[in-house]
Amino acid sequence: MSKASEVRNHKGGLDIFSRRINFTGDVLLTKENHSATGAPVVVQHEFSYDNGKRLTKTKYKINQLSQV
Numbered sequence: 001m002s003k004a005s006e007v008r009n010h011k012g013g014l015d016i017f018s019r020r021i022n023f024t025g026d027v028l029l030t031k032e033n034h035s036a037t038g039a040p041v042v043v044q045h046e047f048s049y050d051n052g053k054r055l056t057k058t059k060y061k062i063n064q065l066s067q068v
Contacts, residue, residue: 011036026053 004018013036020029032043041063048057061067 009034009036013037024053 004016007015007017009015013034015035016031016033018031018033019027021027026049027047029047030045034041034043042061044061044067046059046061046067047055050056059067
């Protein structure tokens, strides 16, 4: 499942926020697309959980840079 929302930012660009959730409601991935006068910036967060639904790992990625 994926949910998205769009908002105009203060520089006149468009910010798009989306997320992917599993069937139990855990957020697996969030993605933020920020655009204005320059090149767009994409920020991605990926989340992993254990069997007790506890967050075990978070990964970040900005544009095409390596995921950390």
